Each structure stands twice: as structure tokens, then as C-alpha cells.
Amino acid sequence: MSVKIDETLIVECETGNYHTFCPISCVSWLYQKIEDSFFLVVGTKTCGYFLQNALGVMIFAEPRYAMAELEEGDISAQLNDYEGLKKLCIRIRKDRDPSVIIWIGTCTTEIIKMDLEGMAPKLEWEIGIPILVARANGLDYAFTQGEDTVLAAMAHRCPEPEFSVRERKETIQHFLTFHSRKKEELVEYANHPSLVLFGSLPSNVASQLNLELKRQSIKVSGWLPAQKYTDLPSLGDGVYVCGVHPFLSRTATTLIRREKCQLIAAPFPIGPDGTRAWIEKICPVFGVEPQGLEEREERIWESLKDYLDLVDGKSVFFMGDNLLEVSLARFLIRCGMIVHEIGIPYMDKRYQTAELSLLQDTCIKMCVPIPRIVEKPDNSNQIRRIRE
């Protein structure tokens, strides 16, 4: 029995009447990741109540987050917003002493056109703590794209690399000849330009990815975001960057255009197939031949056998809310499931090119039709389609 495979990927767009979470939700995981940060969300009661529920029990552990709650006087521009923010930031500095304060703009600040980017540098100079501004609002973004706006803002604060690429190569040669102990450490890794990975992951997952690349003799110079704000990696001309999350298209663009880095476009390390493809894309850039990936992937699939038996042949419909849908669909198809539709809030076709082609390849390999992709879905229409 042969199945006609649809070669072209169709991406449709619907009305955008769907449910997703507000992008300020990114605060709930980013404040934990960046240990010396403080997040100040400038919004209203609605925003505050949402984060209170999202953080759940964590809110009682005095998280490094607070709301600058806008009241009627602020909205009608009767009170000076600079003075208001200054007072709050001074208090934050006194109570928590963070290395960075990140202002999160919301729908409200967009509508009243509060000039956060204008006020931040001035206040930073006055109180002596770096202040970043990320406009994570529901008018423009959905859910995980909040992290995208924060990382894009943070990218500007990364230091310049200390040497240019050519100089660094010479320095390494220098080390090799004179410092034999150092030599042992360097031989573990190939001689290659800086690689910085971007995307927020729990530190043990990040360590595992570092280890996987280390096995291929590739050294990860740093992560954006780093565990501490003071440990931000160096970015600049000659530095290679690679993302781990599908929703970081703005950060990728900022890194390419403003910081002049080279982006390695790879599918995302979600699932054993994705992880292998991700490593396979990175290795050739540094002239390294990937080793042992096929066996490793096979072994993982073996260990998942019980679960694979459970899901084999069953079907899935992605309604779409977190932008990870394409990678998840690809993984589940590889697991033997059928995906009817992939709803997704927004898909940057260029940033997800590699992932999309991996999706196509996986569909061909598993002999299933390529699911349709619907951007900005309409939940009611989707429910109707599910019933049909």
C-alpha cells in the first residue's frame, strides 16, 4: 500500500481567536534561571493576578519578582512615572541587591505609551544597577515569546570578545607550545571559534547538552542566559550561535544583525531524533565529524519502547499555544503517532527552516502525510475540525 506524500508544506492563517498565556509568564521561569536578576513587571491588577496564579506556591518563597502596579493616577498621566519607577527600583536595590533589574512592559504600558526604553538608561545611571527593558505584551506576542523578548534585550549587554578570531587562534598555538598542562585540557576540544548557545534551560539540562557537544570535541563558550547575569557570554564578530528553543526568532535576528554573530540553523534538540540532528548540524561548522550519534539515538529509542508501544498509531491534534508545536509534532510522528493539525501562534519560517525540513523528512520516513500548519488558529474552528 503506497501513500501519496504531499511534498509541499502548507501554512495557513486563521483568525487568531485562540487561547494562550500572556508572555509575561516567562518571568516565572526566567527569574529562577538567572539567579541574580530581579523582574519588575509594569502593569495592572490583571497581570499581577495572573502571575500570582501562575507562580502558585512559589510566590510565597519571595521570588525575585514584583509588580509595579499602575493605578488610576499613573494611567491618566497625572503622576510622574519616572519618579514612581525610581522609588520602586531603589527599594528593590535595598531589599534584594540584584545584579540586574529587568523591566517587563505589558499591554498597558504599550497603550499608554510609557517610554520604558527612554527612562531605563537614565535610571540605570542614577541607581547604579543595569536595567533591561523587554516588551513582553499580549498585543504582539504569545506565551514563550516573552523569553524571546528578554533574551533579545539581554543580548545587547553581552561583552565583546576579548580577541578577534585570528588573534585567538595564535594565542591558542602559543599556549600549546609553552603550557603542557593546559595542553591536556585543550586537546579535549577541537580548535574552533566560540560557540554560544541561547535559550533558557534548567542547568542540568544545559549541562547535558554541553556534555553531548563535548563528546564531539566541541566546547560551548557560554549560554544566553547564563546562570548569573554577571556571567554573560561574549558575543561579536566571529562568534557562532545556535538556539535550543523554536520560539527565539527575535533573539536570533538580534544576534545576527546587531551583534554580528553567525547563526547555525539547526532543528531543535527536542527528542532523540531532534538532538541528533542538532548535533549533526553543529559539527560540520567546526570541521568536526560527529561520532557515535546513530548508536546513541538507537539506544534511547530502545529505552522508550514501552511508551512507543502505547502511542503507536494514535493521533494527536495540536491546538497551539507555546510555539514548540512543530518540534513536538515531528517527535511524535517519529514515535509513530499521527498528527492531524499543528496549530501554532506564530512561526518564523526562516528560523525554523531546518526544523520544518526535518518534519518533512520524518513524515516521508514514517509514511504519513504532512500535517497542515495553522498559524493564529481559531479554537472554535479547531474543535469543529476535531469532531469531524
Add this chain to the structure above:
Amino acid sequence: MKLAYWMYAGPAHIGTLRVASSFKNVHAIMHAPLGDDYFNVMRSMLERERDFTAATASIVDRHVLARGSQERVVDNILRKDKEEHPDLIILTPTCTSSILQEDLQNFVNRASIISDSDVIFADVDHYQVNEIQAADRTLEQVVRYYLDRCHRQEKWDQFLTNVPSVNIIGIFTLGFHNQHDCRELRRLLRDLDIEINQIIPEGGSVEDLQNLPKAWFNLIPYREVGLMTAVYLNKEYGMPYISIAPMGAVDMAEWIRQIQKNVNTLTLSSSNKRVDYEPYIDGQTRFVSQAAWFSRSIDCQNLTGKETVVFGDTTHAASITKILVREMGIRVSCAGTYCKHDAEWFKEQIQGFCDEILITDDHAEVGDMIAHTEPSAIFGTQMERHIGKRLDIPCGVISAPVHIQNFPLGYRPFLGYEGTNQIADLIYNSFALGMEDHLLEIFGGHDTKEIISKSISTDIGLIWNPESRLELSKIPRFAREKVERNTEKFARQKGIETITVEVMYAAKEALNT
């Protein structure tokens, strides 16, 4: 602008949505940006609902910001009308959209011309009013809309029911133990031979609202929500109402006596028999409710004179204070509420029952007060429970805002005679836990277990290198020991002497095969 990270009452639109989603066949539409419709998931999660919540959003995005909603809101209303056929559609803005100052009333008027369902605009000021006040107002608005229309069309049936009947106003979704309280009230009213005309808004239908005035009087179990409606029904239709919370044995008796008075007043005019509930009250208080007997028992004498702090919404904070003092002989050093708009009533109710009164919606003030007072137990919201955890003071939760654990699947009313039992249990258990911990501390209860498990792991002589030790320390405490043991077991099996980070991850993978 103020620094906040916790609020006791949510924003106004949540109150409106709670009322809308409590009614049957009513659909709410939020005029809001993406993400403001988190109420949907909140409700299905906390109430453990199986169906989608009947609330959707008419999305406000950049286009709307630039050009206004134009046809979008009206189209969305009409679409819901066709898809779901609700009896009523309520349109509500959120904080964000209310700044846009679009003429939502106009959209509602236009839509209602075409749609089969009724359409109302929930008229609440988002910067003046909180969740609770908004719920009260929206309920009143809905009731008023239907009764006014009925009156205008001169359709309504002016006669009271033949047998005594009541409306219960104020049971709604995501309310603190509301569903259980409702069941208890039904049972009580059945015992008193009183019929229930309607319960609104939970499970009520807007089509039936026109029959509200047929009941003899109204019961408002929680004064925060429902009072406005009761006042309206009293003014326009002369319906008496009882707004005492039937919580605790003393207030229960008072509540039943007031019911008796109302029934007898109206009975006289239609010449039925008078009722006397005194024997019922007596029987329930002394025999059915265990609380009254228990509070005189030796176990409870332990608690006499102990100091507590109470904080919550006006209904629960006031009632619990009175129960603690009047019925259990426990002292209340400070009682407070975050319902600032009802402060006068609160103060009047608990005057003389406690040493200090605190009216605030700033959790930091409450925390300071508790730290300063050092009570033996706290009775408050989940925020007070966490303050208690930090200060090592036991706490029972008696009021919203709450977590999912306060939406129990089992039957746990706060009202009624069963409620008195539940409250007595809660109070006693809150104190007892504190004492248990204390005893364990004195007698070193947990020590022996630690020694046993330590000896198993140190026997082996495996070395953890500095990096793996660091990695281990990043694992949360409750999982760390397990990971440690699993890794060491793996290392022993493979004959590895030094544990590195790689060994840790290999052990983790091996665990899954």
C-alpha cells in the same frame, strides 16, 4: 504606582466572569489582549470541570489599537450567538481594554438587535473596584436586567408561592467551599420544611430570574457577594432578606430564628400554621453537631486562653472570630479583613471579641502584625498559611484566596451544623499539629531513620569529584538522596570508583531502561 506581588482579591473582570460562568447557558466575552483569558484555565483546573468554560476573548491586538475594534466585537458576539445559542452574552472589558475607552455599550446595542440571545455590557470600573465588588455588581445588573424587562412587559406573576420558599443568592463558581455550603443549606432548609425557589447564580438560569420575587424572602450566606442584589429586590419588590452567615452554632441559631420570624410574618397573612424551630435548634446544637459538646471536653480545654490571629474576607473572618471566642474559649489577639469597602460592618461585628482590628489589603502589614503578635495559631488565607510556615506558626485556611487544595472533592461545608463540625476539626487540628511537632522535637522523633540511611551510603568508599558534587547540590533536596543512591548503585555495578558528572547522567539514563 505601588510595588505588589500578591493580592487578596483579583481584578474586576474575574468577578464578572465568575458570575457569568456560574449561570447555565450564559456566555461571557472578554474584550482583551491575548493572555487575559486565563480565567478559563483557572476555573477548569480549580473546579475540576469537564467542559470548556463558557468564556472567550475578542482579541485586542495592534490592529485594534490602531483602528479600534470596528466590527470585530460585534462579529464575535454574533458568532457565539450562532454557535452556542446561549440565553445571555455578557461583554466585559479588562483593565487593558478599559483604557482604550471604546464604546463597548454601543457594540452591545448593535449586536443585541441581530442576536437571538440577550446581550449585556458589564458595567464595572476596573480601577475602582475589585473582584468581589465586581461580582456583586454584575449579579445585581443581570437580575435587574431581567426583572426590569419582565416588569416592563408586564409579564410577571405577582403571587408568592403557597408554601414558604426562599432564594439563596451568592453561591458561585470558585467560591470558598461554596458547593459544599450549598448542599448543607439545602439539607437545612429541607429539615425546616422550606422550599428552595432558586439558587443564583450557580446553576441558575437567567430565564428563571423573573420568578425570583415569588419566594417569601432571600438568604444571603456571604455578604460580600449578593448583598447588592438583595437590597435591590428589597427596594423594588419588598422582599425581606437575611444576611447573617449561618456559620457556628450561635449564629446558626440566630439565622434559624430569623427565618422563623419571616415565615411566621408572612404565614399569618395567608393563614397557615405558624412554625416553631426552637426544638430543632436545640436538637441540632446539642446532638447532631458535635462541636458544642466537643468544645466543652477536656481535649479542647487545652486550647482555652490560647492566642490566635484571624484574617480573611468579612464573612469568614468575622464568623470564625466569633466562633473561636464564644464557642471555644480561645482568644483572638487580632482580627482583620482585606475587604476594605466593608470595614465598618466588620468592625461593628467583632467589637469586643478581639484586642485589635486590622483592615488592610497589604499582605506585608498582615505578616508584620502576625510576627509582632506571635499567636499560637493563625486562621486566614493561603497567604497567612505561608506567613505561618515562615514563622513556624500553624495555620488553618478559612477564607479565599486559596489554592487547589481548598477545593476538596470530599464534603466540607463551613455553613450549617455539619459546618460547625468541620470548623471545630480545623481549629483543633491546626493547634494539635503545632503541639505534635513540639513533642517530636523534644523526644528527637526522626533521628533514628537518618542514621540508618547514612550508614548504607558511606560504606562503599566511592568518591564524588568536585564537579559531580556541585551538580548534586543543584538537585532539589527532596530528590537528592534518591539520585545519590541511584548513581552510587550504578557506579558499583560498573566497577567505577570515581563519580563524575558523566557517570551521573549515565546512571540517570540507565534508570529508564
